[in-house]
Amino acid sequence: MFGRFRVKKLIRSNEFVIFLILLFLSLTIGAINPAFFTISTLFDTLRSSIVFLILAYGLLPIVIAGGIDISFVAIAATTSYATHMFLLKQGYDGGILLYYLIAGGAGILAGLLNAFLVTQFKLPIFDVSLAMFTMWYGFNLFFVGATANFSLPKGTVGFYNIFVFTAQDPNMGETGLHITVLLALGLGLIIWWFLKYTTLGRGVYAIGGNREVAVRSGFNVRLIFFVIFGIMGLFSAIAGVTQAFLSRYFNPVIFITQPLDVLAAIILGGAAITGGSGSIIGTTLGVLVIQVINRALILTGIPVEWQRFVVGVILILFTSIPALRNLRAKRMGHTSQLTQSD
Amino acid sequence: MTEESTPKVTKNSQVTIFLKHLHIDGQTLLLTGVFITLTLFFTFTVQKFFTPRSITSMAFQLPELGILSLAMMITILCGGINLSVNATSNLAAVVAGLFLTRMIPTEVDPNLLGWYVIGAFIIAILVGFLCGVLNGVMIGYIGVPPILATLATFTFFTGISTGLTKGVTVTGFPESVSIIGSKTIAGIPIPFIIFVVFTLLTYIILNGTPFGFKTRMIGTNPTAAEFSAVENRKVLLGVYVLSGILSAVTGILVMSRTMSAAYEYGTTTYVLLTILISVLAGVIPGFGKVIDIFIAVLILQVLSTGFHMLLTGVRGSSFFRDFAWGILLIIIFIVNYFVRGRTQND
Numbered sequence: 242m243f244g245r246f247r248v249k250k251l252i253r254s255n256e257f258v259i260f261l262i263l264l265f266l267s268l269t270i271g272a273i274n275p276a277f278f279t280i281s282t283l284f285d286t287l288r289s290s291i292v293f294l295i296l297a298y299g300l301l302p303i304v305i306a307g308g309i310d311i312s313f314v315a316i317a318a319t320t321s322y323a324t325h326m327f328l329l330k331q332g333y334d335g336g337i338l339l340y341y342l343i344a345g346g347a348g349i350l351a352g353l354l355n356a357f358l359v360t361q362f363k364l365p366i367f368d369v370s371l372a373m374f375t376m377w378y379g380f381n382l383f384f385v386g387a388t389a390n391f392s393l394p395k396g397t398v399g400f401y402n403i404f405v406f407t408a409q410d411p412n413m414g415e416t417g418l419h420i421t422v423l424l425a426l427g428l429g430l431i432i433w434w435f436l437k438y439t440t441l442g443r444g445v446y447a448i449g450g451n452r453e454v455a456v457r458s459g460f461n462v463r464l465i466f467f468v469i470f471g472i473m474g475l476f477s478a479i480a481g482v483t484q485a486f487l488s489r490y491f492n493p494v495i496f497i498t499q500p501l502d503v504l505a506a507i508i509l510g511g512a513a514i515t516g517g518s519g520s521i522i523g524t525t526l527g528v529l530v531i532q533v534i535n536r537a538l539i540l541t542g543i544p545v546e547w548q549r550f551v552v553g554v555i556l557i558l559f560t561s562i563p564a565l566r567n568l569r570a571k572r573m574g575h576t577s578q579l580t581q582s583d
Numbered sequence: 584m585t586e587e588s589t590p591k592v593t594k595n596s597q598v599t600i601f602l603k604h605l606h607i608d609g610q611t612l613l614l615t616g617v618f619i620t621l622t623l624f625f626t627f628t629v630q631k632f633f634t635p636r637s638i639t640s641m642a643f644q645l646p647e648l649g650i651l652s653l654a655m656m657i658t659i660l661c662g663g664i665n666l667s668v669n670a671t672s673n674l675a676a677v678v679a680g681l682f683l684t685r686m687i688p689t690e691v692d693p694n695l696l697g698w699y700v701i702g703a704f705i706i707a708i709l710v711g712f713l714c715g716v717l718n719g720v721m722i723g724y725i726g727v728p729p730i731l732a733t734l735a736t737f738t739f740f741t742g743i744s745t746g747l748t749k750g751v752t753v754t755g756f757p758e759s760v761s762i763i764g765s766k767t768i769a770g771i772p773i774p775f776i777i778f779v780v781f782t783l784l785t786y787i788i789l790n791g792t793p794f795g796f797k798t799r800m801i802g803t804n805p806t807a808a809e810f811s812a813v814e815n816r817k818v819l820l821g822v823y824v825l826s827g828i829l830s831a832v833t834g835i836l837v838m839s840r841t842m843s844a845a846y847e848y849g850t851t852t853y854v855l856l857t858i859l860i861s862v863l864a865g866v867i868p869g870f871g872k873v874i875d876i877f878i879a880v881l882i883l884q885v886l887s888t889g890f891h892m893l894l895t896g897v898r899g900s901s902f903f904r905d906f907a908w909g910i911l912l913i914i915i916f917i918v919n920y921f922v923r924g925r926t927q928n929d
Contacts (some may be wrong), residue, residue: 300782302775309730309854358913362920368862369916376909501666505734513728547746553739557721560735565728 259526274540280408281416283513290532292484294425296503297524298432299476302469304507307449307516308366314496316351318342319480323385325491334395344478352474356467382494391490400486411421421483433521449516458542506531594788610865614878625889646778646882647836654829655784656855656876661822662802662868663729669829669853670740671714675834677744679707680753680844700759700856717894723819744846764839786873803869
């Protein structure tokens with residue numbers, strides 16, 4: 242009995258629907274072009290997902306707490322680019338770790354600034370993040386530099402080419418899974434643990450569910466906001482540095498068009514835009530769906546100028562499907578079962 | 584004499600009532616103050632700032648962003664958001680532009696040309712209407728979260744524009760298209776007049792019709808609205824259709840001023856700028872005033888032109904403007920917080 246109940250719950254969960262969508266997409270694309278089912282495509286898709294996963298993991302707690310933030314991309318760009326320009330000036334030629342340390346520290350500070358403004362002046366998270374988005378990109382471009390920089394320190398040159406393991410692909414020759422996949426995995430696990438097993442993490446859900454109730458139940462809302470914004474800043478900085486070393490150049494306006502894509506991936510993965518729900522697995526699947534749509538479309542032979550159109554159609558369909566399910570459930574009168582997920 | 588003898592308190596409250604009647608409150612006064620301060624600042628620091636020429640050029644530039652902000656504002660008012668405003672505006676311009684460049688027969692009667700141009704504008708509005716219907720159905724009837732629905736349609740609309748034009752900018756319109764974007768009436772640029780007209784129209788719709796009232800009700804509390812016999816779905820459809828039409832009007836202004844239509848016009852900044860203006864104007868679900876949007880657009884334009892002139896010769900002055908926008912927003916938020924706090928204590 243218990244087992245059957247669990248299976249039913251699993252099938253009803255949003256994560257499962259997203260998983261089916263991902264499966265359906267992959268099979269369709271694979272049917273059109275079997276080249277999709279190769280290890281190199283898998284590794285490529287994963288590689289392009291890494292930074293978006295890190296960004297999404299950093300943003301997830303804030304979304305669960307009921308906030309929408311778009312400044313994380315600006316923080317990623319400013320911290321990574323400014324760190325690079327600073328170290329370049331110092332003549333640094335060591336490894337990549339120092340990049341993560343400096344950028345990470347700056348990222349945390351930038352995140353805490355958001356948290357301070359939000360809690361001290363009782364401002365909406367989105368409004369603050371919008372101001373910070375404009376401010377940080379403006380700051381980066383005006384005060385730090387406005388051109389992409391390609392000169393990497395000696396100690397970091399081989400980094401883009403370090404693989405967890407490599408495989409022999411029949412078409413592409415040797416291909417590898419990049420080491421930063423482990424980084425994304427580790428960061429995902431940390432957030433998973435934080436959200437599920439710490440009091441602060443449970444408080445994040447409580448705030449998203451009902452902030453007033455969370456305050457009355459004794460959650461330290463101020464502290465929780467500082468922690469989740471700190472996480473956001475840190476993860477953004479890590480994502481910015483990682484992206485720079487994967488693509489082998491530092492870009493001052495990196496991710497500028499993508500904050501809403503990351504947010505959409507999280508919402509697609511089952512987090513409610515109003516807060517209170519959302520999961521690491523859902524977010525991961527959401528990011529993968531969007532990456533598969535974007536990357537694998539090239540393999541289907543659709544003319545380049547119509548690809549975006551196809552992405553749009555797919556997005557419209559796949560955002561409507563979960564909503565239609567909810568609509569039907571509402572008519573049948575058990576909406577509460579579907580909106581809950583953890 | 585009788586007026587002077589009235590107690591001070593009553594006189595004060597009369598002023599308050601009068602201001603309330605005009606829908607002027609702390610936010611509007613604050614924004615007006617910021618606008619005047621900035622204008623004065625740039626007038627004294629930049630020689631060429633307060634001249635007819637620069638004012639006219641500002642009046643030509645700001646209507647596009649202004650009408651697009653109205654399109655954004657009404658969706659925020661009903662508790663949503665419309666990320667596809669700019670994509671809608673581009674699609675409308677692209678379709679109208681393709682009609683003008685491909686559908687007009689080569690040996691056309693010059694007298695008929697004007698009708699073709701008017702036809703193209705009507706087509707643009709129709710495209711905006713259809714885009715709005717798609718958004719409205721997804722959000723109102725299917726129940727997709729607005730941010731997700733309009734992000735999907737943003738990609739979809741941009742995709743259609745890209746596909747139709749093969750990514751190339753559409754040019755070669757009849758001369759008469761440029762009338763709207765480049766001529767003046769009594770010294771006032773036509774785009775600015777159109778902006779004022781649409782601001783007034785939006786004001787009337789939001790403040791003088793049951794539809795506007797229902798829109799704000801849904802923004803405040805959708806469940807309560809539903810139980811108060813408001814047909815949420817229909818109202819939401821209406822809001823997004825209106826938003827689509829306003830976006831299409833922006834598209835017409837853009838194609839008329841630049842004499843071209845492109846899928847990528849303003850893609851990276853326009854949507855966020857319209858949100859920024861709405862936030863600056865203090866628009867939140869259920870509450871927000873059209874006049875504040877109008878002043879916020881003026882502020883942004885003054886800041887933009889002002890810094891552009893002040894930093895002439897400095898590399899990347901537009902980046903400094905972005906930086907200043909962010910700082911200004913934060914300052915206004917904080918001032919607002921203290922103003923709000925004081926009135927609450929009274």
